[in-house]
Amino acid sequence: MQVFVNEKIFKYAEISLFELHGIHKKDADVIILNGFPTNENAMLKDGDKVTLIKRGEVLSEDELENLMMARHTPQIHEKLKQATVAIAGLGGLGSNVAISLARIGVGKLILIDFDVVEPSNLNRQQYYVSQIGMRKTEALKLNLMQINPFITYETHNVYVTENNVENLFNSADIIVEAFDVAENKAMLINNVLSHFPAKKIIAASGMAGSFSSNLIQTKRPFENLYLVGDEVNEATFNCGLMAPRVAIAANHQANMVLRLIIGDDEV
Amino acid sequence: MVVNGKKLHFETQISVVELLVHLNLNDTRIVVELNKKILPKTQFTNTILTDSDEIEIVGFVGGG
Known part of the structure; x- marks a missing residue:
């Protein structure tokens, strides 16, 4: 299955939200699953969108542009x-x-x-x-x-x-x-x-x-x-x-x- | 001639400036299209209108 992490596509056979957090950005203190902030773990489904944000972090231009692009058609x-x-x-x-x-x-x-x-x-x-x-x-x-x-x-x-x-x-x-x-x-x-x-x-x-x-x-x-x-x-x-x-x-x-x-x- | 969709007829020849005076319009606050082409302000005086002409006048008010 495919999941989106900070707007980039990754492929996993099976993975939970917290496992994904650990792999991609374990210092992130805000986890957003399909548009909603959450603190609860869950198994991810194909097409899920996860955004991981560390509060106060200054993003690189590339990262910021990717995240902003998410709302553009x-x-x-x-x-x-x-x-x-x-x-x-x-x-x-x-x-x-x-x-x-x-x-x-x-x-x-x-x-x-x-x-x-x-x-x-x-x-x-x-x-x-x-x-x-x-x-x-x-x-x-x-x-x-x-x-x-x-x-x-x-x-x-x-x-x-x-x-x-x-x-x-x-x-x-x-x-x-x-x-x-x-x-x-x-x-x-x-x-x-x-x-x-x-x-x-x-x-x-x-x-x-x-x-x-x-x-x-x-x-x-x-x-x-x-x-x-x-x-x-x-x-x-x-x-x-x-x-x-x-x-x-x-x-x-x-x-x-x-x-x-x-x-x-x-x- | 047709001015902003309305038919107007004048017995004598009329220039764009004279038409604007007739319509009581201030020539500094408008733009004019003559037969679907913009008419530069510099040509208002020497452009004589004929019965077959189509004139579109857009006026502006202040604020922005």
Whole structure:
């Protein structure tokens, strides 16, 4: 029979959980059998999955990658690993998009922002009090490295204008528009669609306030333009941006990126 | 012409900029597709529309 030990396959005629523990990692103090932590011995069956963890142990890159890979779907993971996604703006939208894409293992993320972390960002953006004053590109890269150290991060601390769009986004397969200001959104989309007829951009418009989550949709107004949001509720003095709806919109964007990478271009 | 799926007819020739004014749209917060192709903002003034044209306009609001 075959059993999986820390995601690797081993063959045994007959073996108990504790025997396996003794052979593979006798200093492990956490034993997980088929997803459930256990302290009881049991005879193993064909196909059982055992994870042996020593608390506080720093894993080698290989071991950690193998364990993390366990949640990835193999054919999908290969496609994700080959993809390069650029995220323009690392605020409420961009920081949340980046975290989801890092978690699923998109091979390369290009992170672009000119700004630093401010206290007013913390109501919706993926930064910490200790990072106030840091460049968003640097702060987000540090946070993402804690989530997935096995993908490539490229950062650009720069203000995006029509003059640098071509250089910044040339190597990206897919572009995420995650700006705050409406004019900047329009500028980026105009220039990306004009310069790169083969690239797709996923933009967002209308996610302020606490209106129904279900008003936020993903649409495809142009062949290469996807648009997420309710298209109405802009950030104003009386209607601010808040974590839940911004993160909902961001993850609509992230899921559309995922769908495009695996070859499904329908919304 | 068809603008965002609706039929519109103008007695005189109209440019994209004039259409946007007619629709009361701010040209810095939109993107325009003319016959399924993106129309760069620099061409809004000198692009004259005809009855057979299909125009798709997407507007943006702030927040992110």
